[in-house]
Amino acid sequence: MLRHLFTLIWNRKRANLLLISEIFFSFVVLFGVGTVLITAARNYLAPRGFEPTQVWRLLVRAGQGQKMPRAELDDVLRQVKALPGVQTVALTSNNLPFTFNTNNSDFIYKDRKSPFANTYDADDHYAEALRLRLREGRWFAPADDGTHHRPVVISQDLRDILFGDEPALGKIFTYNIPGKATKPEDEFQVVGVVDNVRMTTDFDEAIPSVWKRLIPYDTTHWETAAVLVRVAPDQGGVLQEKIARTVAGVTRQWSTEVRVMEDDRLHRRLYTLVPVVGLCIMGLFLIINVALGLFGVLWYNISQRRAEIGLRRAMGATGAGIGWQFLGEMMVVTTFGVILGSLLAAQFPLLNAFDLPAQPYLLAIGAAAGAVYLITALCAWQPSRLAASIQPAVALREE
Structure with missing residues (x-):
């Protein structure tokens, strides 16, 4: 047939x-x-690798032509943390989850080179704010003050690329800058490994990521500060207004924008x-x-x-x-x-x-x-x- x-x-x-x-x-x-x-x-x-629900992002800006001293900024964050309904406050870089801001670099360890990885600045409370899941080691802590190399936490996919079957904790890797001598500020020491994260959209794959520790109480002056705030369930506009008033109470020359991360994710x-x-x-x-x-x-x-x-x-x-x-x-x-x-x-x-x-x-x-x-x-x-x-x-x- x-x-x-x-x-x-x-x-x-x-x-x-x-x-x-x-x-x-x-x-x-x-x-x-x-x-x-x-x-x-x-x-x-x-898996997303973190929990964006009940997280708000604050964008604090200094007045035109001015900058925010770090000590004054830390005082503002402590006052925000003390508000009823606020659970955790974390200072970070502007490339927040589900926004269009990106910051990436490639790294090298011995002869192993990474693809471009997302890099974030993060303080000691960042993991608590986003509820990152640790697989190895720990998150940043006061014990990291004064270390010779800048402490970092990396994602599992970047760990596999750079270190393979070797232990990752305590290892030092650098920026991949061919032809240039390595400076101390370009060297990073691994203190922890977290699950892979998808911080761009719900439909993108996980991207290798690095979180670099923000040194507390430094002398840096900030023009714009990005802040993550984890709040208790069922918090809304009333708490947002309190946060804005708290920031304005320190100096009326600062402006504050409060956004719900879940809205950013849906957008x-x-x-x-x-x-x-x-x-x-x-x-x-x-x-x-x-x-x-x-x-x-x-x-x-x-x-x-x-x-x-x-x-x-x-x-x-x-x-x-x-x-x-x-x-x-x-x-x-x-x-x-x-x-x-x-x-x-x-x-x-x-x-x-x-x-x-x-x-x-x-x-x-x-x-x-x-x-x-x-x-x-x-x-x-x-x-x-x-x-x-x-x-x-x-x-x-x-x-």
């Missing part, structure tokens, strides 16, 4: 070549959309979803057009082969047999298109395209193949029923 189907397909190779081309491009589109959706879903379901989610939804709509529109084309071509093929169908029915073929024959022809033609599309799609995991693991690509190939077969079967079902209902006497009389 299969050999007979191949013979029929070969006899109509020009028409079937067009169908194979349509199926091939449909597969490629579905593979691309599937890869994006599977990767986004895979990242969304992965970044929407910002990420818009192009993905647009891509899905374009892919759906293309697939609908391809499906309509397949349906029309199959309908036309049946009208052109009425004499063949009538002859087969006159020789004893059943209506169901005729219907399965046309459906089988389309499945064979679809297989050719899927094979060609799979050969193209297989190059992506083989070449490690876009630095993605092989799993999303393989899942997308399987999903695209299944969707193409389903679309083809649905398009071929009604024309096959039409072929099965043709009576031999009517078909032969028309000829």
